[in-house]
Amino acid sequence: xxxxRNDDLGKLLLRITLGGLLLFHGLSKVFQGxxxxxxxxxxxxxxxxxxxxxxxxEFVAPLLVLGGxxxxxxxxxxxxxxxxxxxxxxxxxxFTMSKMGGWSLELQAFFLLNAVTIAVMGAGALRVxxxxxxxxx
Numbered sequence: 091x092x093x094x095r096n097d098d099l100g101k102l103l104l105r106i107t108l109g110g111l112l113l114f115h116g117l118s119k120v121f122q123g124x125x126x127x128x129x130x131x132x133x134x135x136x137x138x139x140x141x142x143x144x145x146x147x148e149f150v151a152p153l154l155v156l157g158g159x160x161x162x163x164x165x166x167x168x169x170x171x172x173x174x175x176x177x178x179x180x181x182x183x184x185f186t187m188s189k190m191g192g193w194s195l196e197l198q199a200f201f202l203l204n205a206v207t208i209a210v211m212g213a214g215a216l217r218v219x220x221x222x223x224x225x226x227x
Contacts, residue, residue, distance in 0.1 A: 109153065176198055
C-alpha cells in the first residue's frame with residue numbers, strides 16, 4: 091500500500107470511529123426523545139427550538155461523516171454540537187477526574203477533537219460518491 095492509500099484508510103477509520111460512536115447518541119435521542127436537551131436549553135435562557143439541533147449534530151452529521159458526504163461541514167456541525175454540550179452540560183466537570191482515573195470529559199473531548207480533525211483533513215478517497223478536492227469532501 092502506498093502512503094496515499096494509507097492516508098485514505100486512516101481517514102476512513104477516523105470517520106467510522108467518530109460517526110459510528112456518535113450515531114448511538116443520536117439514535118437514543120431519535121427513539122427516546124430529547125426532552126432533557128429541551129430542559130437544558132430552556133434553563134440556559136435560549137429558545138427551545140435550538141434543542142432540535144441535537145438531531146442534526148448527533149444523527150444527521152454522523153451519517154454524513156460515515157459516508158464521507160459533506161464530511162467537513164458535517165464535522166464542523168459535530169464540533170459545534172460538542173462545544174455547546176460542553177458549555178450547557180459539562181462546565182462543572184472541566185477540572186475533574188472520573189472514578190477510573192481519566193478526565194471526566196474525555197469522551198466529549200474525543201468527539202470534539204476528532205470532528206475538528208475530520209474538518210481539517212477531509213473525508214479522503216474512500217467515501218460514498220466520487221472523491222473530490224472540494225473543501226466539503
